[in-house]
Amino acid sequence: MNTIPIKNVGSERLVDAFQREYYYLRLSITDVCNFRCTYCLPNGYHPPAHRESFLTVDEIRRITTAFAAMGTEKVRITGGEPTLCKDFLAIAETISQIENIKKVALTTNGYRMAKEVDDWQKAGITSINVSVDSLDPRMFHSITGENKFHEVMQGIDRAFEIGYSKVKVNSVLMRDLNDKEFSQFVAWVKDKPIQMRFIELMQTGEMDSFFDKYHLSGQVLADKLIRDGWQLQQKERSDGPAKVFSHPDYIGEIGLIMPYEKNFCASCNRLRVSAKGKLHLCLFGEEGIELRDLLSSDEQQVILQSRLYAALQSKREHHFLHEGNAGIRTNLATIGG
Numbered sequence: 001m002n003t004i005p006i007k008n009v010g011s012e013r014l015v016d017a018f019q020r021e022y023y024y025l026r027l028s029i030t031d032v033c034n035f036r037c038t039y040c041l042p043n044g045y046h047p048p049a050h051r052e053s054f055l056t057v058d059e060i061r062r063i064t065t066a067f068a069a070m071g072t073e074k075v076r077i078t079g080g081e082p083t084l085c086k087d088f089l090a091i092a093e094t095i096s097q098i099e100n101i102k103k104v105a106l107t108t109n110g111y112r113m114a115k116e117v118d119d120w121q122k123a124g125i126t127s128i129n130v131s132v133d134s135l136d137p138r139m140f141h142s143i144t145g146e147n148k149f150h151e152v153m154q155g156i157d158r159a160f161e162i163g164y165s166k167v168k169v170n171s172v173l174m175r176d177l178n179d180k181e182f183s184q185f186v187a188w189v190k191d192k193p194i195q196m197r198f199i200e201l202m203q204t205g206e207m208d209s210f211f212d213k214y215h216l217s218g219q220v221l222a223d224k225l226i227r228d229g230w231q232l233q234q235k236e237r238s239d240g241p242a243k244v245f246s247h248p249d250y251i252g253e254i255g256l257i258m259p260y261e262k263n264f265c266a267s268c269n270r271l272r273v274s275a276k277g278k279l280h281l282c283l284f285g286e287e288g289i290e291l292r293d294l295l296s297s298d299e300q301q302v303i304l305q306s307r308l309y310a311a312l313q314s315k316r317e318h319h320f321l322h323e324g325n326a327g328i329r330t331n332l333a334t335i336g337g
Contacts, residue, residue, distance in 0.1 A: 012309045013071040014271070018317055023238040024074045024270035025067045029091055030054050031275050033080040035109050036145030037133070039172050039201055039210065044145070045080070054275040057087050059295040061094050063273060064101065066304045074103040074238040077125075080275070083112045089123045096124025103127060103238065107170070111148045113155025118162055128159055129168040129197075134178045135188060143178065160193070168195045168255070173221070174214035182221065189252025197242050197255035218258030225254055237269065265318035279308065281315040 014022035031054075036044045055063070064075055075095050082088055083106075096104045103126050110130035113120075120128070130152060134140040137149040159167050173179050182198075189196045200218040203211040222243065230245035233253075242255035272280040277295060278288030289311045294304040 012305075014067070014308065014312055016312045016315045018315075020266075020268055021071060021237075022269055022271050022312070023072055024076070024240065025064065025072050026076045026078055026270055026272045027060065027064070027095075028078045028080065028273065028275040029060070029082050029088065030080040030085040032084050033109070034084060034111065034146070035081070037131075037172075038143050038145075039174065039214075042145075052276050054085065055273075055277050055292075055295070057090050057094055059277065059292065060091050061098070062295050062298060062301065062304070063277075063291060064095050064098050066301055066308060067271075068098050068100040069301075070305055070308065071100075073100060074105065075101055076105040076107060076129075076240075078107045081109050081111075082106060083108055083116065083120075089119060092120065092123035092125050096126075105129065107131075109144070109148075110152035110155045111146065114151055114158050117155060117159050117164075121162055121164070127166070127168070128164060129170055130156060131170045132156075133171050135181055135184050139178055139181075156194075166193045166195060168197055170197050170199055172201055173198045173216055174201055175216040177214055179216050182224075186250075186254060189254070190250050192252050195242075195244065195253040195255050197257060199257045200259060202259055218256045218261065222256055222258070225256075230254060235267070240270065241267070271312070279311055281311065 016022070031045070032047075033041055033045050036042055064072075067075075077088075077092060077095070079085070085091070092104060092106070095101060104124050105127045106120060106125045107129040108131070110132070113128075113130060117128070131144075132140070132149075132152060133143045134149075137147070140149040140152075141147045156167050156169070171178070171185065173182060185196050185198075188194070198218065198221055201211060201215045203215075222245075225245050228247075229249075230247045233244045233246055235244075240257075241259070242257050245254045245256070247254075272283065273291065274280060274288060277290065277292030279291050280288045289307070291304065291307065294300045294307060
């Protein structure tokens with residue numbers, strides 16, 4: 001009987017059965033969030049009765065090292081709100097020092113940004129995405145449950161002051177709620193190096209009626225941008241799912257994330273690991289594949305890589321959002337969106 005030499009096990013790159021290669025890891029480090037966004041955690045964060053601990057710095061180092069050895073170049077630190085994690089800076093610094101990791105991005109609600117973005121930069125955060133769902137402080141408060149609009153804006157300004165060349169701003173645009181601000185958001189980036197990203201509202205298990213009431217198709221926005229002279233840009237291989245548009249008269253850019261678009265999954269290049277150590281092949285999918293039992297020792301690296309590769313072979317060709325099937329996902333805070 002032929003045996004596989006152990007040195008070759010786990011050496012594969014992260015390629016799935018549909019020949020998609022995965023360069024991008026979205027790593028949640030906490031599911032705690034201090035905002036109560038209407039489309040995600042309208043009732044606020046409530047810890048589960050049987051609370052597991054979140055991944056430690058060493059566990060995160062091991063998992064990121066395994067991904068990097070298999071071709072991952074970009075890690076996005078997510079939550080919940082990742083800056084609430086007591087080890088956030090240590091985690092960022094650890095990831096930034098791992099061989100082959102070229103970009104360490106952060107997604108944040110921005111409430112600590114003005115005071116702490118200098119520390120984030122020193123820890124190795126190369127790019128920042130911050131959520132701003134309205135440019136009207138009252139609407140911002142209504143959507144997020146927090147009266148923090150001005151603090152978040154100060155944080156964005158501070159990021160530019162200390163040398164970030166671009167900040168990505170995320171907004172979930174909702175029909176009859178904040179969609180009337182679309183033109184205001186576009187005008188905002190005319191003279192600022194902001195990539196304004198509009199994320200199409202996604203249906204999750206807890207939010208069916210909310211989705212039906214407020215969903216706005218991203219294609220409506222794409223058509224308007226094209227009519228107004230915006231042009232679609234080419235993607236880099238570690239870019240996320242946004243379709244990015246530029247305009248010769250604007251310094252900033254507009255990005256659209258449209259998960260209901262046909263063939264949205266064809267260019268998928270990202271995998272997710274939850275704060276409890278489970279691999280999720282899709283934002284809208286299965287329960288997750290356990291990795292934590294292989295994160296207690298550096299000696300488990302080869303077996304960990306083998307499990308990652310094997311799990312990836314069962315990744316589906318596409319999600320089923322267009323059929324109204326959001327999988328098991330009840331909200332997006334548990335896995336970082």
